[in-house]
Amino acid sequence: MTNHNEFLFAITTTIIFLVLVCVSIVVFVIQSRKKIFNKEIEKKDLQIQFQNEILERAILVQEEERKRIAQDLHDDISSKLIAISLNLHLLKSDKTKEEDKIEIINSISEINKKTIDTSRKIAHNLFPPVLEKFGLKAALDELINDYNKTKEVHITIYTEVLFKDFGTNLQLQIFRIIQELINNSIKHGKASKIELNFKTNNTINTCIYSDNGVGFNCKELNKTKGLGFSNVENRIQNIKGDYSINSEIGKGFQIKFTFKDE
Structure with missing residues (x-):
């Protein structure tokens, strides 16, 4: 039991x-x-x-x-x-x-x-006629030439990307990004030299933009971010790209952003 x-x-x-x-x-x-x-x-x-x-x-x-x-x-x-x-x-x-x-x-x-x-x-400024007729490379060359004529800044561009294969909207967005970056470099960065380098890796393209301006502390970017850079940020997001920034006070500014073939 x-x-x-x-x-x-x-x-x-x-x-x-x-x-x-x-x-x-x-x-x-x-x-x-x-x-x-x-x-x-x-x-x-x-x-x-x-x-x-x-x-x-x-x-x-x-x-x-x-x-x-x-x-x-x-x-x-x-x-x-x-x-x-x-x-x-x-x-x-x-x-x-x-x-x-x-x-x-x-x-x-x-x-x-x-x-x-x-x-x-x-x-x-609304829509560059040369971009519509001859493409992004010609529009960037014209833009850079106009700035170089002022003798206040010297801009160089190197590219291995075939912009002619891109759609009109993508070309316009990239043009506006570069235009805004140059304006910021001159107006806020007090830069005298700017370099543009477009590289390609299959369908992923990269633009490396750098200047010799006054630079800034990257940690304080959100505090100092104005409409100019917000415009750049929005356009990069619109073309489904990514970006990274490198800058130090007194050591210029650099941004890398990517964009895909349409």
């Missing part, structure tokens, strides 16, 4: 142990799934937050670009048209001497030429 009771006790104990083990496993699985679920929700929230930040920066950049274009139109085009209008009024006036009319006509001609040049510059 004693053996029978001991046997029943052992079976009961074993069953209780197994039940406790099963309950523990179920609780562990439920908690693990809950943690995974919470992490997924947290990941989704971070993705949504990140996308919202990108959207906000893109809107800010777009508004800044509109403001800049409006400023160019107001300051350059409008003022020149007003000057032409005033000169035309003098030209029509009976009080204006004949010898003065020649000078006025020359003035109108000169202002008109500057107005055309300015309008072309604005159109170039």
Whole structure:
């Protein structure tokens, strides 16, 4: 009888142990799934937050670009048209001497030429005609040549990438990235030398952009990041590229970004 009771006790104990083990496993699985679920929700929230930040920066950049274009139109085009209008009024006036009319006509001609040049510059900033006709390499060469003419900065470019095989949108995005980087190097970096190096490895292409400017502390990039660099960051993300930055105070600035063939 004693053996029978001991046997029943052992079976009961074993069953209780197994039940406790099963309950523990179920609780562990439920908690693990809950943690995974919470992490997924947290990941989704971070993705949504990140996308919202990108959207906000893109809107800010777009508004800044509109403001800049409006400023160019107001300051350059409008003022020149007003000057032409005033000169035309003098030209029509009976009080204006004949010898003065020649000078006025020359003035109108000169202002008109500057107005055309300015309008072309604005159109170039919106969409470079040379890019549409001859491709990215020609557009970059023209951009670099314009900067080099100023003698304030010397820019060199080396490339083994065949840009002509890319779609128009990708070429335009890369052009805007380089344009913004050059502007930042001159305006904020006070650079006198800039180098562009485009390399290719199968379908992955890399642009290595460097200058000899004042540089900055990379750890404080988020604190000093303005609309200019946010614009660069957004465009690199739009072409599904990655980037890395290397810079030190007094040692210039370098950025590497990748882009794929379309």
